[in-house]
Amino acid sequence: MAIVILRIIFVVAAAGLGASLAASMSAKIVPGEEQSTTITPYLVFSGVLLIACGVIFLDLFIPRKRIEVISAIYFGLLIGVIFTNLLMLALGPFINNPGSINPYASYISLGVLITLCYACVSVLLQTKDDFRFVIPYVEFARDFKGIKPLVLDTSSIIDGRLAELSETNIFDNRLVMPRFVLMELQGIADSSDKLKRVRGRRGLDILNRIRTSKRVDFMMYDTELPEFAGQPVDMKLVLLAKHLDGKLLTGDFNLNKVAKLHNVEVIDLNQVAAALRPQYLPGEAFQIRVVKPGEGHDQGVGYLDDGTMVVIEGGRDKINQTVLVAVTSTLQTQGGRMIFAKVENIGA
Template identity: 40%
Template sequence: MLAIRLLILLLGLSLGLLAGQVLAQSLPSDLGLVNTLSLMLAGVLSSVLLMPRLERLVTGWTERLTRWYARLAPRTVAAATAGLIVALLLSVLLGNLLRGLPFSSWVLSVVVTLVLAVFFVGFAVRHADAFSMFATPQVRRKSGQKILDSNVIIDGRLLDLARAGFVEGQLVVPGFVLRELQLLADHTDSQKRTRGKRGLNVLEELRQVRPLQVDDWDDINIARVDDKLIRLARETGSKLLTNDTNLSKIAKLHGLEVMSIHEAAMALKPQVQAGDHLMVTITKGGQQQGQGVGYLEDGTMVVVEDGLKFRGKPARVLVVNNVQTNVGRMIFARVDQGSDAA
């Protein structure tokens, strides 16, 4: 704050000095020094008068610039710097070549430099991944931080886990995820609008249970939200808390730590062992002739041998095998000979 005030005072003083010199050249007078000093004092007093407004303006610009710079990926800064270096070197060479032309001037040199800078900086930023080796590694945040995606928020089970005390560490909601939920909540489609509003309500309730941190990090060069989540988790060393199976697989391929509520729920389901008896209603036929398919209350699929004849009826079945797949648990069974189903 003190530095900003000193800069504002220095600016007023400089403007007063400049005005005094211009006045002394246009209107020669023996009072030139007095006029210059008077204008410098007027500039300082004007700076003091406008200090609060100018201070807020400069502070706002500084904060926006700081936030913008903090969101930049290290590789993007390295790429832009390399592009600018190349542009400046080429502008010096071209300036020497253009110096012999009759229409050469400093204006032409500035224009050439600007054109080269725009071209090479833009080109380098679009290919920023090639400059990753020159980027300074970003400081990782404290361990235990978990980044939430929109699916796990809308799902809502995270709120119950937080209330039960099973969620530890800092929970982080990226700004682009909040914007995604807002777009869903304002969508014309009623189903998407319901999902968006549910996600925002879950966050509001979750904020009462666990402290939430909103991270304004973003990368305009990345279009997909899933790719942004992976990049943010990589750069911050955070865990990714999701309910999206495909996102979980991709994140693990990138070497990230992933916490999947879906996988946790599947792991906590009660195990059904071979030889157990179940009551299941056959709802449709299976892939093989005579097979029937039913579902338990938790959604687990039960494939019943020769169970199609009990379609639409509850049947007592004997568990033969229990298989865990990527999409869930699947139970194979056969109709119990003592079943009362007709």
């Protein structure tokens, strides 16, 4: 609602400016002049309104604006104007001849202004990730839970589950993809090993899917920090997560341990998947398809949709059948969770 009121005030102010310009031009019109001169004030008024509507249309056309980009543009323009004024004050005695004004002084000043504003905005846009201290709000916002950026590694991309999670609107955080991880992924996709090549190309497809998703705030991080020199990829990821005050999103067990040694928060996709598996209590019943015989004399084996193995007593003679089973116990192992169940006697 506030933004609508702001736009209305902007249009009204623009209309007032256009009316003032039109009235000023009308006062200068001499009676009896050509009709085209009389129409000019109306054209000015209409032109100002069109410019105002164009600005609002541009605002609506770009709904998602990043605070770091806006702040970089604002500060770049401000610094460019200040530098231009200082530079022109210093060069004034050399540009203007004694006792006269150089007719090209205004053009020189405009050229310097355009050049310095472009240079300042360009530098700040390319290094905006290192200028987070410029806007205090950005730093204060980091104290709130849930907005720390998530730094992605190769395993989290190739895994494939991240793309599915991103479609569920579970991520409020920005997903940060370092450039050196992308290079590593490209190296895997170009590998001579067929399996690695397939995994790498799958990872690139998944990354492109995440990048184009409108439900995810995705960012490619191109800055090479000085601490990265001579470090392996895993250590670069840890250092980058520390630099951004973010979390590391991975499915790599070893990287998980290394990150925790450096006091970097880690989200392990395997632990997330394990936590999301349905919990079955002894006595609960569900249907499952018996796919193969078990190790026991009368056992059969089936699998839940999440891959959890179910050992079924009395299931050996029901292979390739869907049966109703009741849970007897569960067992947590390093490889995951196993469920033990027995076939329910429907007729009982």
